[in-house]
Amino acid sequence: MNPVPFVRALLARNPRTVWLFAVLVALAAALGIAISAQERALRQGSARAADRFDLIVAAPGSQTDLLMSAVFLRPAQVELLPGPLAHRVLSDADAEFAAPLAFGDSHGDSPVIGTTAAFVAHLSGGLAEGRGFTRLNEAVIGALVEGEIGAALAIRHGHADEVAAGLDADRAAETPDHDRDHGHAGQDGHHHEEVVITGRMRPTGTPWDRAVVVPVEYIWSAHVMGTGHPPGTERIGPPWQAELMPGLPAIVMKPASVADAYGLRARYRSEVSTAFFPAETLVELYAVMGDATRVMLGLTLAAQVLIVAAILAGILAVLDLQRRSFAVLRALGAPRRYVFLSVWLYVAVMVLGGALAGLPLGWAASQLVSALISRETGVAFAATLGGSELAMAGLLILAGFLLALLPAWRVYRQPLVEGLR
Template sequence: MNPLPFVRALLARNPRTVWLFAALVALASALGIAISAQERALRQGSARAADGFDLIVAAPGSQTDLLMATVYLRPGAVELLPGPVAHRVLNDPDAAFAAPLAFGDSHGESPVVGTTAELVQHLGCDLAEGRVFARMNEAVVGALVETPIGAELAIHHGHGIEPGAGLDADLAADLPAAPTHHDDHPQGAHGDHHEGDHEGVLVTGRMRPTGTPWDRAVIVPVEYVWSAHVMGTGHAPGDDRIGPPWQAELMPGLPAIVMKPEGIADAYGLRARYRDAETMAFFPAETLTGLYEVMGQAAQVMLALTLAAQILVIAAIFAGILAVLGLQRRSFAVLRALGAPAGYVFLSVWLYVAIMVMGGAAVGLPLGWAAAHLVSAMVAQRTGIAIVPMLGAPELMLAGLMVFCGLVLALLPAWLCYRRPVVEALR
């Protein structure tokens, strides 16, 4: 006997109950899938953001704080490398190039980063439009900074950064306001000057999208940041050049230096060389690995709790299904009295429950993927990291586990209906 017509009739008899149970399964399944996909997407996105930073050298301190400040441009207080030490690192012959990083200012919600044209080209390859900065009061903006080429940007001190972040603490506490305009400062596209704590900068170029927080940054010559905070420029007074070479005795301090080694052997050699009492060197990928271990442990706990919640949801659903099937016990008894075998009833009830579980899990898979995309968009908006969640083997296994548990538990109501005596059910 074919049980499908009878199962179809059972489903059509209580459509609201069927939809409700299937929706509960879908939501429980979507929660676990969203957590799994989002955690993996966050790891992949944050790893891609660090690809352009081979080796970071800074004053001894927290590698995590330095990683957040340099790669992800998160505000925070860091110690400065003394000028002579920074000069020695920047001129190391074993590096393909070494670029300084200086922080402490902002334009609106965009952090201002002081560095060299070489690092801009390294991170963004060819610019999307315009050219790299050639003067101290020029800037290149990230792909997501909404300002046209030729506009003048107002630069302010601080970006939610603690006093002294990226600057000498005593100096930062007593910084005088920089002049708002110099006679030789080029005007913006509209000829106006925006008021700020420091001299404005003229936008000369835009980077290509990198999928990193640098897409929201305003990048200026490192001399601009030094000069704005009355620290000199690393060059002789009156010398308006930007970029290396700098003079060791005039070199201001730096929060961090990004180095690109010539090869793998050079990378480990440079890291060992600058692990001493004055400097700290680390690979961002190694620091991220430690963070991923913590993140992975937290994700495993959340997934375990989610799986437990899913099992409880399924158990609660089956309790409701048992109540619904109890109301239909006479229908099963009539079938048995008409000659339907007990196995037919068992299979019909099992299929009835299995269809709801599998239907809910099938809906939960795209629902969880959509939820992961929503969360990723929110995280990307806050961090600037491009996060693209994808459904992979872990999510498919999670959905499959949900279905498997449901199909196994569906044997219980089917067995109870199978075991119920016909006479008792007809009363």
């Protein structure tokens, strides 16, 4: 006997109940799938953001803080690498190039980063429009920064959130008299000399898409630290003079080979400096994040099983209302195994439909979260469904199929006479 027509009739008899149970299963599946997909998107997005930063050299301190400052452009208090040592790092022959990074200023919500034109080209793989900066008061903007080529930008001391909180005024009040007298920053926190946009970077999918990049000499000059060149020199970029070199928060190095990379890291790991691979620091963060993710996924799986169990309890109540139908079937000659299979299929269809619907629902939820995080951080995240998400849906389906045996067995064991009363 074919149980499909009978199962179809059962599903059509209480469509609202069927849809309710299927939606609950879909939500349970979507929760775990969204967590798993989002965790992988965070890993991939952050790894891409650090891809152009082979080796970072800085003053001793937290590697995580340095990573967040240099790669993700998050405000952090870091010590400055002394000028003579910074000059030595920037002049090291074992690196294809070394670029200084200087932060601390902002334009609106965009951080202002001081570096070299060579690093801008390395970071974005060339410019989308315009040219690189060649003078002290020129700037290249990220792909998401508003502005046209030739427009002037006003730069403020401090990060955007500090300015909004009123901390920038406090800094201006604490600025030495000679700083204000030389016209680098007034009480309003603005640099007196604006920068002119000369180019726009290609999209990188990193926080640098929202950055305003200027010559490092502009940051030094704005903070009355000199330019690394003799007074009166208008040239920007390397080489700088060691005795005139200001301090730097970080230096990005691109080693010429793998052997040179490890040699440079060992060379600049000392009492006065630190050197690290951003990829290694990210791996450590991934390990912490992975432990938390495993706990979350374990709790989610337990919640999914409990939800399915609760749904089955509701299905048992629905089946009790239909026990006369099953008893009539048996009285008409249907074997017990037919009734057992019909009930099991009835529950399995709801579990299977809900779990399959949970896949796109979880992916959509993860995409929404990725978009929100991308908007806040500037890092491009793309959530995708992989083998782990399919495995989670499969485990939920398997658990549902096993739990569906309980109501099927209960109907199977129900005495015929009791069902006909």
